[in-house]
Amino acid sequence: MGDPDEELLSRVASGDPAAVRALVARKLPRLLSLAGRMLGDAGEAEDVAQEAFVRIWKQAPRWKPGAARFDTWLHRVALNLCYDRLRRRREVAYAEPPEVVDEGPGPDRGLFASDTGRRVAQALMALPDRQREAVVLCHYQDLGNIEAAAAMGLSVEAVESLLGRGRRALRAALIDLKEGRNDP
Amino acid sequence: MTPERFETLSEAYGGDVARWPAVEREAAAILMTADPIWAQTVLARAGDLDAALASYHAPGGTPGLADRIVATAPRPRARWVGWLAPAGMGVGLATACAAGVLLGAQLQAAAPATNASDADALMTAVSEDVGLYLDDDA
Numbered sequence: 134m135g136d137p138d139e140e141l142l143s144r145v146a147s148g149d150p151a152a153v154r155a156l157v158a159r160k161l162p163r164l165l166s167l168a169g170r171m172l173g174d175a176g177e178a179e180d181v182a183q184e185a186f187v188r189i190w191k192q193a194p195r196w197k198p199g200a201a202r203f204d205t206w207l208h209r210v211a212l213n214l215c216y217d218r219l220r221r222r223r224e225v226a227y228a229e230p231p232e233v234v235d236e237g238p239g240p241d242r243g244l245f246a247s248d249t250g251r252r253v254a255q256a257l258m259a260l261p262d263r264q265r266e267a268v269v270l271c272h273y274q275d276l277g278n279i280e281a282a283a284a285m286g287l288s289v290e291a292v293e294s295l296l297g298r299g300r301r302a303l304r305a306a307l308i309d310l311k312e313g314r315n316d317p
Numbered sequence: 318m319t320p321e322r323f324e325t326l327s328e329a330y331g332g333d334v335a336r337w338p339a340v341e342r343e344a345a346a347i348l349m350t351a352d353p354i355w356a357q358t359v360l361a362r363a364g365d366l367d368a369a370l371a372s373y374h375a376p377g378g379t380p381g382l383a384d385r386i387v388a389t390a391p392r393p394r395a396r397w398v399g400w401l402a403p404a405g406m407g408v409g410l411a412t413a414c415a416a417g418v419l420l421g422a423q424l425q426a427a428a429p430a431t432n433a434s435d436a437d438a439l440m441t442a443v444s445e446d447v448g449l450y451l452d453d454d455a
Contacts, residue, residue, distance in 0.1 A: 145390070148391065148392070150390075153387055153390040154383075154387055157383050157386050157387050158383065161378065161382070161383055161386065162375070162377070162378075165375055165376055165377065165378050166375035169375045169376045170373070170375060175376035175378075178376055179376075179378055179379065179382055182378070182382070182386070183382075183385070183386055183389070186386045186389060186390075187389060190389065190390050190391055247372055249369060249372040249373075250372040250373040250374060252369075253369055253370055253372060253373040254373050257373065268370075271330065271336075272331065272367070272370055273370075273375070275336075277338070277339075278330075278338045279338075289338075293325075293329045293330075294329075296328075296329040296330065297325065297328045297329040300328055300329065300331075300363075300366060301328060303366060303369075303370070304365075304366050307366070307369050310369055311365055311369075
């Protein structure tokens with residue numbers, strides 16, 4: 134199957150303003166979804182999206198069709214940007230330990246559909262990074278197992294293992310939601 | 318497909334078999350047909366978590382974000398820029414040719430004058446010499 138982004142990318146490379154707008158409309162929501170859930174911070178997700186587009190503009194004229202799907206490449210780029218930020222957070226947290234415990238991803242509080250959404254966000258952020266990455270790619274970004282493995286630089290089996298462990302941890306963290314739903 | 322494999326896949330990919338790896342779906346369908354109640358129980362358990370995950374919506378981005386990103390795209394190269402370079406080279410060559418022609422013309426124009434002056438001087442000298450002889454003869 135051909136790459137659905139290839140034609141649009143070619144038009145972007147030739148400087149077509151309509152193609153630029155179309156690519157932003159197509160990829161910006163996916164980038165915000167990926168980075169928002171990887172970082173748990175809407176503001177940082179926007180920064181990642183903007184940085185990812187700067188890389189797209191540079192890459193478009195050099196893109197070689199057939200080497201990889203553009204969407205997979207873009208996910209890899211965005212994930213690297215997310216990991217840079219997660220690494221910086223850990224360095225800052227190590228250098229300056231917080232005096233109070235953060236109860237959740239504050240900047241996103243108004244964006245959740247419900248308390249369940251907030252609980253899910255907290256549980257997702259509590260996962261090890263690679264498990265969260267696997268869940269976000271396969272569940273939220275709708276990547277197939279082969280594409281997710283390519284984006285993560287892992288084997289399909291390794292991704293499946295991360296997914297299974299991640300989802301089991303999420304189920305354990307959210308078990309009271311299920312029990313609450315079952316209560317009369 | 319074994320029942321254990323079916324459960325492993327449901328734990329990894331969720332309760333919607335359509336989202337499982339394509340190569341596994343046919344075997345999963347056979348198992349679901351063979352033991353539908355058990356299969357539905359397994360899928361429903363995974364589906365509960367899918368429903369919870371679906372309640373976490375991604376941020377949509379602040380107003381104007383898309384416009385700000387579009388503004389960072391490289392400006393399209395104007396069409397005239399494409400032929401400006403060769404045209405510029407052409408103009409340069411034409412200018413150089415014209416300058417050469419003009420210079421040549423000036424030199425050409427200057428040359429006869431110089432030759433005329435030389436000729437005049439020669440004729441003057443000759444005529445003076447001839448005059449001398451004529452004077453002597455006279």
